[in-house]
Amino acid sequence: MGKRSALLLVVLVMCHAVATVGGYFEDPEGRREREEGRREREEGKREREGLFLLRDSKHVVRTDAGDMRLVRGYGGRIMERPMHIGFINMEPNSLFIPQYIDCSLILFIRRGEARVGSIYKDDLVEKRLTAGDLYRIPAGSAFYLVNPQDRQKLHVICSVDTSESLNLGNVQSFFIGGGSSPTSILAGFDPQTLAAALNISAAEVRELTTRQQSGPIIRLSNSHPPSLWTQFLHLEEHERLAHLKRMVYLEEEANEDEVPTWSFRKLLTSVFGEKNKDEDIKRSRTSPDSCNLYNRQPDYKNRYGWCTSLDESDYSPLSNSGNGIYLVNLTAGSMMAPHVNPTATEYGVVLRGSGTIQIVFPNGTSAMNARVKEGDVFWVPRYFPFCQIASRNGPFEFFGFTTSEPSQRGSERRNRPQFLVGKNSVLNNLRNHESAAAFGVSRKRLRHILNAQREAVILPASNVAPPETMQEEEDKMKNNVIPEVIRNFGNDMVMGFD
Numbered sequence: 001m002g003k004r005s006a007l008l009l010v011v012l013v014m015c016h017a018v019a020t021v022g023g024y025f026e027d028p029e030g031r032r033e034r035e036e037g038r039r040e041r042e043e044g045k046r047e048r049e050g051l052f053l054l055r056d057s058k059h060v061v062r063t064d065a066g067d068m069r070l071v072r073g074y075g076g077r078i079m080e081r082p083m084h085i086g087f088i089n090m091e092p093n094s095l096f097i098p099q100y101i102d103c104s105l106i107l108f109i110r111r112g113e114a115r116v117g118s119i120y121k122d123d124l125v126e127k128r129l130t131a132g133d134l135y136r137i138p139a140g141s142a143f144y145l146v147n148p149q150d151r152q153k154l155h156v157i158c159s160v161d162t163s164e165s166l167n168l169g170n171v172q173s174f175f176i177g178g179g180s181s182p183t184s185i186l187a188g189f190d191p192q193t194l195a196a197a198l199n200i201s202a203a204e205v206r207e208l209t210t211r212q213q214s215g216p217i218i219r220l221s222n223s224h225p226p227s228l229w230t231q232f233l234h235l236e237e238h239e240r241l242a243h244l245k246r247m248v249y250l251e252e253e254a255n256e257d258e259v260p261t262w263s264f265r266k267l268l269t270s271v272f273g274e275k276n277k278d279e280d281i282k283r284s285r286t287s288p289d290s291c292n293l294y295n296r297q298p299d300y301k302n303r304y305g306w307c308t309s310l311d312e313s314d315y316s317p318l319s320n321s322g323n324g325i326y327l328v329n330l331t332a333g334s335m336m337a338p339h340v341n342p343t344a345t346e347y348g349v350v351l352r353g354s355g356t357i358q359i360v361f362p363n364g365t366s367a368m369n370a371r372v373k374e375g376d377v378f379w380v381p382r383y384f385p386f387c388q389i390a391s392r393n394g395p396f397e398f399f400g401f402t403t404s405e406p407s408q409r410g411s412e413r414r415n416r417p418q419f420l421v422g423k424n425s426v427l428n429n430l431r432n433h434e435s436a437a438a439f440g441v442s443r444k445r446l447r448h449i450l451n452a453q454r455e456a457v458i459l460p461a462s463n464v465a466p467p468e469t470m471q472e473e474e475d476k477m478k479n480n481v482i483p484e485v486i487r488n489f490g491n492d493m494v495m496g497f498d
Contacts, residue, residue, distance in 0.1 A: 050368070050370055051359075051367055051368045052357070052359050052367065052368045052370075052378055052379055052380060052381075053357075053368075053370055053372070053376060053377070053378050054071045054072065054073065054074070054085065054347075054377040054378065054379055055071075056071065056072040057069055057070070057071045057072075058070060058072075060170070060171065060173075061096075061215070061216045061217060062215075063214060063215035063216065063217045063218070064091075064214075064219070065090065065091050065094040065095075065214070065215070065217045065218050065219045066088070066089050066090035066091050066094055066096070066147075066154075066217035067088075067089055067217070068086060068087065068088045068089075068096075068216075068217075069086070069087045070084050070085070070086050070087075070160065070171065071084060071085040071086075071087070071377045072084050073085070073162075073347065073379060074379060082162055083159055083160065083161055083162065083345075083347055083401060083403050084103075084159075084160035084162065084171065085157065085158070085159065085160070085347060085349060085377050085401075086105075086156075086157070086158040086159075086160050087155075087156070087157060087158075088145070088154070088155070088156040088157075088158065089153060089154070089155055089156075090112075090145070090147040090153065090154040090156075090217060091147065091153060091219065092147060092149050092150050092151055092152060092153065093147065093148070093149070093150055093219060093220050093221055094146070094147045094154075094217055094218065094219050094220060095144060095145070095146050095147075095217070095218050095220055096144060096145035096146075096216060096217050097144060097175060097176075097177040097178065097182075097212075097216055097217070097218060098117075098142055098143065098144040098175070098176040098177045099142065099143070099144075099173045099174055099175045099176060099177075099216070100139075100140050100141060100142045100143065100173075100174050100176070101139065101140075101171055101172060101173045101174065102139060102140070102164060102165045102166045102171065102172045102174075103139050103160045103161055103162050103163075103164060103165050103171050104136065104137065104138050104139040104161045104163075104164065104321065105136065105137045105158045105159065105160060105161075106134060106135070106136050106137075106158060106159040106161075106318075106323065106325065106401065107129070107133075107134065107135045107136075107137065107145075107156055107157075107158045108132075108133075108134055108156065108157045108158065108293070108325075108399065109129045109130060109131050109132065109133045109154075109155075109156055110131065110155040110156060110157050110351070111131055111152075111153070111154070111155040112131065112147060112149060112152050112153055112154035112155060113128070113129065113130050113131075113147070113148065113149055113152070113154070114128075114129045114133075114145060114146065114147060114148075114154055114156065115127070115128055115129070115145075115146040115147075115148050116129060116135055116137075116143060116144070116145055116146075117143060117144045117146075118137050118141055118142065118143035118144075119141050119142045119143070120141070120288070127289070127290050129290055130292070131294070132292045132293045132294030132295065133290045133291070133292050133293075134290060134291045134292070134293060134310070134315065134325060135290045135291075135317075136288070136315075136317035136318065136321075139161070139164040139165075140164075142176055144177075146220075157349055157399070159323065159347070159401040159403075161321065161323060161403065173216070175216065177212065178209075178212050178216075179208075179209060179210045179211045179212030179213055180210050180212065180213050181212065181213050181214065181215050182212075182215065182216050183209075184208075184209055184212075186208070186209060187209040187210075191205050191206070194209075288316060288317040291310065291314070291315045293308065293310070293325070293327050293399075296308050296310075300456075300457045300458070302455060302456075302457070302458055303331070304330065304331050304334035304335075304455065304458040304459060304460055305328065305329050305330040305331050305334050305336075305390075305395075305458040306328075306329055306458070307326065307327065307328040307329070307336070307457070307458070308326065308327050309324060309325065309326040309327075310324060310325045310326075311324045311325075311414055311415070312414075313414075322344075322403055322404035323401055323402065323403050323404075324344065324401065324402040324403075324414075324415055325399075325400070325401055325402075326346075326399070326400055326401075326402065327397075327398075327399045328388070328397065328398055328399075329395060329396075329397045330355070330388065330389075330390035330395065330396040330397075330458065331390065331395055332390055332391065332392050332393060332394050332395060332396075332462075332465070333390060333391075333392045333460070333461060333462035333465040334389075334390050334396075334458055334459065334460055334461055334462075334465075335387055335388070335389045335390070335458070335459045335460070335461035335464070335465070336387055336388040336389075336457070336458060336459075337387060337419050337420070337421045337422040337425070337456070337457055337458065337459050338358075338360075338385055338386070338387040338419070338420045338421045339385070339386070339387070339417045339418060339419045339420060340383060340384065340385045340386070340417065340418050340420065341380065341382055341383070341402065341415050341417055341418075342382070342383070342415070342416070342417075342418055343382065343404050343414065343415045343416075344382060344402035344403060344404045344415035345379065345380065345381055345382045345402065345403055345404075346379065346380040346400060346401075346402050347377070347378075347379045347400050347401050347402075347403070348377070348378050348379070348380075348398045348399070348400035349375075349376070349377050349398060349399055349400055350372050350373060350374050350375060350376045350377075350378075350396075350397075350398050351374065351397045351398055351399050352374055352395060352396070352397040353373075353374065353390065353391065353393075353394050353395050353396040353397060354371065354372065354373040354374070354391045354393075354394075354396065354466065355371075355372060355388055355389050355390045355391050355396040355465075355466065356369065356370065356371055356372070356388070356389040356391075356465075356466055357369075357370055357372055357378050357386065357387075357388055358386060358387050358388075358389070359380055359384055359385070359386040360384060360385040360386065361384070362383070362384070367384065371466060385420060389461055389464060389465050389466070390461075390465060391465055391466040391467070392462060392465045392466065392467050402415050419456070419457060421453065421459070422453055422455060422456040422457060422459060423453060423454060423455060423456035424456040424457065425450075425456075427450055428450050431443070431446060431447060431450055
C-alpha cells in the first residue's frame with residue numbers, strides 16, 4: 001500500500017508540473033487566443049527584425065564560367081536614389097565580355113585577382129587588381145573583366161549606382177561583344193548597314209553577330225576558335241596595349257591572315273569612331289588608378305577593432321558621385337558605437353563572422369534588431385541611428401558604400417558619422433544644463449553617466465553581444481527543453497522511491 005501511494009504521488013506531481021508548464025489548466029478557447037496572440041507577436045517581430053535587410057536577390061547573369069547576382073536596394077520616399085549591390089563570381093581563366101551599362105560601378109575585389117579593361121578618354125586602360133582593391137567604372141564606359149588565374153576563382157562585390165540609369169526596372173547592360181548569347185548591340189543594325197560600316201561582307205557580319213553562344217561570362221580556353229578575345233588577352237600587357245592602339249588609331253600593320261579585316265580594329269572603330277591620330281599620339285593621359293582598402297592605415301583603431309573610410313578626397317574617381325566606401329573590423333564581443341549618418345544612406349555587406357545590426361526609428365522605437373552572417377546585405381537610411389555588434393565567437397567584418405542625394409553639393413555630400421555614445425559623442429559635447437534638463441537629471445549626474453565610458457567609436461560590449469553563431473542558436477531553438485526537464489524530474493522522483 002505504501003509503494004502504491006508513493007507511485008500515485010509521483011504521477012500527481014508530474015501531471016501538475018506538465019499542466020503548469022504547458023498551460024493545461026486553461027480552457028481551450030483561452031489557449032487558442034493565447035497561441036494566436038503569440039504567433040502575431042512573433043510574426044511582427046520577424047518583420048521588424050528584417051526590415052532593413054536586403055533579400056530581393058536575383059541572378060542577372062549565369063553561365064558555367066560564372067555568375068552575377070544583384071541585390072536590389074530600396075527606392076521610395078526615404079531614398080529616391082537606390083543603390084544595388086552586385087556579386088560577381090568567375091571561374092579561373094574566364095572573361096566577362098565587353099559591355100557598358102547605364103549605371104556606374106565600384107568594384108571591390110573580395111578574393112582572387114582580376115584584370116579590368118575600360119575606356120578612359122577614348123583610350124583603353126587596363127588595371128591588374130588584387131584582393132582589397134577598389135576600381136570605379138563610370139556609367140556608359142565600355143569595360144571587360146578577366147579572371148586570369150588558372151586555379152583560383154574570382155569574387156567581386158560591386159556597388160551599382162542607379163542615379164544615371166534608364167529606369168527600365170533593371171540595370172541595363174549593352175553588350176559590345178556577343179552573338180546569339182548574349183546578343184551584341186551591333187546585331188540590332190540592318191545587316192547591310194553593318195556590313196558597310198565595317199567594310200566586310202554580309203557573311204562576315206553573320207559570323208560576327210551569331211558565333212558567340214556561351215553567355216556573358218565565358219571560359220577563354222573553351223572559346224570557339226579562332227577566338228579574338230582569347231588571342232588578344234593572352235598577349236603580354238605592353239604588347240596588348242600597343243597592339244590595340246595600332247589597331248584602333250593607326251593603319252593596320254599586321255597581315256590580314258593573322259588579324260581578320262573585320263576584327264577588333266573595325267569593331268571598336270565602329271563603336272567609338274575615328275580619332276585624330278597625331279593628337280592622340282602626342283597626348284599624354286594619366287588614368288585613375290585603383291586603391292587598396294587593406295593597405296590603408298585605419299582612420300580609427302583601438303583594442304576593440306578598427307575602421308577606415310574613403311571619399312573623393314582619398315580616391316579621386318569618387319569625385320562628384322556622392323559615394324563613399326568603408327570597411328570595419330570588430331573584435332569578438334565589441335560594438336560600433338550608436339551613430340547616425342547625417343548626409344548619406346549606408347549599404348553594407350557582411351564579409352566575415354556574425355553579429356547584430358540594430359536600427360532605430362525617428363520616434364525612438366526599434367526599427368530592426370537582426371542577426372546577420374557572412375553574405376548578408378543591409379542598408380540604413382540617412383538620419384536613422386544604428387549600431388553593429390560582433391558576436392562573442394569571433395571577429396565581425398563588414399564592408400560597404402555610402403551614397404548622398406544628387407541635390408547635395410561639394411562638402412555637403414561628405415558624410416561624417418555623428419556618434420551618439422562614447423567619449424567623442426554628441427552627448428559629451430553637449431554636457432550642459434540644457435542637456436541635463438532634457439534627460440530630467442542633474443548636471444552632476446549626467447556628467448557621471450557620460451564619464452563612465454572611456455572608449456570612443458568602437459566599444460566593449462560583451463554583455464550584449466550575441467553569445468553564439470546563428471546556426472548554433474537555430475539548432476538550440478529546435479530542441480524542446482521542457483519535456484527533457486520533466487523527464488529528468490520524473491526520473492529523479494522514481495529513483496528516490498527505489
